[in-house]
Amino acid sequence: MDTHYTAEQETFRSTMRRFLDDQGGTNFTRSRWCETVPATAESWQSMADLGVTGLLAPEHTGGLAGNMTDMGIVMEELGRVVHPGPCWASCIGATSAAAVFGLDSLLSALADGSQTATLALEEPGYSFTRWQQAQLAVTNNILNGDKIQVPDAIGANHLFVTTDHGVYLVSTAASGLTITDSECLDGSHRFAAVHFDNVAGVRLGDNAQLAPVVDRMLVALCADGLGAAQRALELAVGYACERQQFGQHIGSFQAIQHLCADMLQQLELGRAGLHYALWCLDAGDPREAHRAAVMSKAYTSETFPQIAANAIQIFGGAGFTWEYDIQLFYKRLLSLQMTWGNSEVWLEELATLVIDVEAPPITAEH
Amino acid sequence: MDYRYPPDTLPFRREVRQWLQDNLDDELRGLGNRGALTAEQLDALRRWNRKLADAGYAAISWPTEYGGRAAGVMEQVILAEEMHRADAPAALNPIGLANIAPSIMTWGTEEQKRTLLPRMRRGDDIWCQGFSEPGAGSDLASLRCRATLDGDDFIINGQKVWNTLGHFADYCELLVRTDPEVPKHQGITCLLVDMHLPGVAVKPLTTLTGAEEFAEIFFTDVRVQKSALLGPINQGWQVAMTTLSNERAGVANLHLGVRKKIARLIQAARERERDGKPVACDPVVRQRLARTYLYGEYQKALADVCIAGELNKRPPGAESSITKQSWSDIEHMIAETSASVLGEDAHRGSWGDNRLYSRATSIAGGTTQINKNIIARRVLGLPKA
Numbered sequence: 001m002d003t004h005y006t007a008e009q010e011t012f013r014s015t016m017r018r019f020l021d022d023q024g025g026t027n028f029t030r031s032r033w034c035e036t037v038p039a040t041a042e043s044w045q046s047m048a049d050l051g052v053t054g055l056l057a058p059e060h061t062g063g064l065a066g067n068m069t070d071m072g073i074v075m076e077e078l079g080r081v082v083h084p085g086p087c088w089a090s091c092i093g094a095t096s097a098a099a100v101f102g103l104d105s106l107l108s109a110l111a112d113g114s115q116t117a118t119l120a121l122e123e124p125g126y127s128f129t130r131w132q133q134a135q136l137a138v139t140n141n142i143l144n145g146d147k148i149q150v151p152d153a154i155g156a157n158h159l160f161v162t163t164d165h166g167v168y169l170v171s172t173a174a175s176g177l178t179i180t181d182s183e184c185l186d187g188s189h190r191f192a193a194v195h196f197d198n199v200a201g202v203r204l205g206d207n208a209q210l211a212p213v214v215d216r217m218l219v220a221l222c223a224d225g226l227g228a229a230q231r232a233l234e235l236a237v238g239y240a241c242e243r244q245q246f247g248q249h250i251g252s253f254q255a256i257q258h259l260c261a262d263m264l265q266q267l268e269l270g271r272a273g274l275h276y277a278l279w280c281l282d283a284g285d286p287r288e289a290h291r292a293a294v295m296s297k298a299y300t301s302e303t304f305p306q307i308a309a310n311a312i313q314i315f316g317g318a319g320f321t322w323e324y325d326i327q328l329f330y331k332r333l334l335s336l337q338m339t340w341g342n343s344e345v346w347l348e349e350l351a352t353l354v355i356d357v358e359a360p361p362i363t364a365e366h
Numbered sequence: 367m368d369y370r371y372p373p374d375t376l377p378f379r380r381e382v383r384q385w386l387q388d389n390l391d392d393e394l395r396g397l398g399n400r401g402a403l404t405a406e407q408l409d410a411l412r413r414w415n416r417k418l419a420d421a422g423y424a425a426i427s428w429p430t431e432y433g434g435r436a437a438g439v440m441e442q443v444i445l446a447e448e449m450h451r452a453d454a455p456a457a458l459n460p461i462g463l464a465n466i467a468p469s470i471m472t473w474g475t476e477e478q479k480r481t482l483l484p485r486m487r488r489g490d491d492i493w494c495q496g497f498s499e500p501g502a503g504s505d506l507a508s509l510r511c512r513a514t515l516d517g518d519d520f521i522i523n524g525q526k527v528w529n530t531l532g533h534f535a536d537y538c539e540l541l542v543r544t545d546p547e548v549p550k551h552q553g554i555t556c557l558l559v560d561m562h563l564p565g566v567a568v569k570p571l572t573t574l575t576g577a578e579e580f581a582e583i584f585f586t587d588v589r590v591q592k593s594a595l596l597g598p599i600n601q602g603w604q605v606a607m608t609t610l611s612n613e614r615a616g617v618a619n620l621h622l623g624v625r626k627k628i629a630r631l632i633q634a635a636r637e638r639e640r641d642g643k644p645v646a647c648d649p650v651v652r653q654r655l656a657r658t659y660l661y662g663e664y665q666k667a668l669a670d671v672c673i674a675g676e677l678n679k680r681p682p683g684a685e686s687s688i689t690k691q692s693w694s695d696i697e698h699m700i701a702e703t704s705a706s707v708l709g710e711d712a713h714r715g716s717w718g719d720n721r722l723y724s725r726a727t728s729i730a731g732g733t734t735q736i737n738k739n740i741i742a743r744r745v746l747g748l749p750k751a
Contacts, residue, residue, distance in 0.1 A: 001368055001369065001370060001371055001372055001440075001670075001673070001674050001677060002367060002368055002674045002677070002678050003367060003369065003670050003671045003674040003675075004367070004674065004675075004678070004680070005367065006367075069367050237746050237747070237748065240748060241747070241748065241749060248749075248751070249749045251742075251748040251749050252748065252749045252750060252751040253751070254739065254751070256748070257738065257739060257742030257743075257746075257748050258735070258738045258739075258742070260742055260746050260748060261737075261738035261739075261741040261742050261746070262738070264684060264688065264741060264745065264746060265688045265691060265692055265695075265741075268668065268684050268685050268688050269661075269664045269665075269667075269668060269688070269692055270664075272664060272667035272668040272670070272671050272685065273663070273664045273667045275367065275667075275671075276369060276667045276670070278367070279367045279368070279369050280369075283369075295660050295663060295664070298656070298657075298660060299660055299664065302657075344653065347652070347653050347656040347657055347660070348649075348652060348653070348656070350656040350659065350660060351646075351652040351653070351655065351656040354632065354656070354659055355632055355635060355636070355646050355652060355655055355656065355659075356646065
């Protein structure tokens with residue numbers, strides 16, 4: 001039994017962190033604020049060289065056949081520098097979906113970084129948790145309707161689309177497809193609204209087949225949030241040790257100390273739940289993985305934005321400027337809060353899992 | 367990462383489960399050492415304690431030379447889980463076994479170890495700690511209860527408060543001031559005091575729940591021999607810290623207790639009706655209850671991190687320092703959620719007690735605020751004022 005990453009995994013983390021620091025850290029993000037990152041970008045190719053794009057792809061498609069605990073490291077590190085780009089959508093979402101449906105040539109293209117793809121699940125007017133009951137209409141393999149909050153759709157080559165007839169694969173070059181960048185206060189993540197007007201697609205299977213993919217995506221997003229929240233706390237503590245008022249470091253004031261202790265508590269509880277969820281995704285019990293994923297998204301959406309908000313409070317006026325980085329983390333965590341269902345939506349889902357049904361009795365052992 | 371308990375712990379779990387099934391009488395189930403105990407209940411708990419001790423379950427973490435099993439963290443956790451599962455009362459000396467005994471083992475004379483520890487383990491002697499005073503709570507080191515040397519004896523004068531089991535105790539691990547002239551931490555001595563000596567007066571302390579749960583102890587010219595010393599004179603603070611730092615394997619008990627209560631609340635929400643519908647259908651109650659459930663599960667996840675840390679011999683990290691206060695936050699949350707689910711029934715019986723008792727969880731054993739001071743300085747490295 002161990003809840004920690006192995007030494008080998010920590011080495012991978014160091015490599016990842018060094019790569020992102022060398023790339024410029026948050027300065028890289030600032031230089032691409034509100035921009036999309038296409039697969040042709042040099043930065044994306046270096047992610048491929050690092051093995052990130054192929055981490056989850058099976059070996060016979062050129063991937064590394066890694067697992068979600070490995071991917072959790074990547075996401076934490078990306079979150080630490082609020083890294084832009086389609087890793088979440090493409091390397092986790094589309095790659096896992098392509099594996100579910102056995103799309104080997106797409107998997108190869110995603111793994112070598114020559115293409116990216118994403119998942120179009122959410123629909124206007126419905127909670128994200130209703131994604132399996134998609135309304136987007138299909139007649140004779142022709143799609144009509146709307147999707148929203150599609151991550152990194154601009155620049156992607158393919159969309160996995162849930163519909164009233166199951167999951168369809170659609171090329172972003174297909175005629176009748178309109179992808180519109182959605183305004184979002186977080187310039188490090190790009191989302192789009194996608195309009196389907198008689199768009200041709202290929203049916204892959206049932207919507208429910210994507211359920212394990214969605215659970216992976218939820219937990220991965222929380223891992224990104226863990227990295228961002230951890231860094232926000234570090235920056236706040238660092239500033240509190242440096243900034244002086246009334247002739248003392250503000251970090252010596254109990255009001256600041258208790259705020260930081262609260263932030264640490266929220267962070268560590270989240271880390272414990274998240275690491276458990278990552279392990280569950282790899283351990284092969286889909287029901288338990290779903291429960292853990294739902295808890296992680298509900299918890300993270302509610303508490304991690306508060307960590308960044310309190311970090312801004314500790315920075316005082318400096319925290320309210322464009323110049324200081326702390327705002328980047330706040331924005332990243334605010335978009336995490338809303339992406340694919342906020343905490344209320346996921347607490348309701350948790351209620352259906354553990355309050356409505358005769359939930360498994362609370363047992364001491366796993 | 368692997369969250370599964372090591373498979374080689376399974377036989378021990380089976381053994382404990384079977385033993386509890388064979389030995390735990392129904393009248394003992396749910397009988398705790400919290401709240402006011404009648405003399406009969408105390409007797410029943412003493413008998414139970416002896417049974418536990420004779421079967422080798424009363425102090426499994428102790429070294430074998432003192433009658434323990436030298437059990438590792440996994441066995442301690444599994445015993446706690448099975449005891450909770452069976453609703454079995456814990457051993458009578460929770461503070462003695464976990465906190466006082468390690469100090470005696472570390473600092474005590476051979477005579478003290480030989481005479482005191484076996485009786486503590488069997489519950490033949492009940493132990494309390496004499497630490498807090500009316501003027502020394504969070505600032506424990508400012509304690510003023512005096513002991514002065516008179517030939518080969520100490521003469522003790524002063525008052526202690528918040529003594530768990532004090533009104534039943536046979537022995538007290540007592541912190542006294544022996545040198546008022548030196549800095550406060552350097553003038554404290556630890557004595558092991560027979561509570562039946564003349565001059566010791568115990569008054570039950572009635573808490574806000576109405577229960578006589580703790581005691582106040584008054585010492586008036588109590589004479590003890592020098593052999594009552596635990597550790598060197600004026601090093602009582604170090605002796606006391608040995609005591610307080612030995613609380614690590616108890617994390618499992620925290621989540622086991624709260625998760626059991628949360629399961630009961632969920633069951634109540636399913637069964638109770640309000641406005642012709644189950645309470646579990648109320649969207650506001652659902653949100654509160656689901657959030658409470660989530661925090662209970664996360665307390666378990668946090669305990670797993672602590673346990674795995676111990677198991678893999680890592681020094682305690684941030685997770686250990688937040689466990690107590692995250693637990694007390696959940697206890698507060700459960701108290702509030704019980705009112706949402708049960709309405710006025712939350713103010714009756716065991717739920718009423720629970721709602722009031724939840725206030726103690728952020729005070730006893732170190733307040734949340736003191737804990738945050740410690741976290742800020744020691745874990746986060748923030749500067750001292």
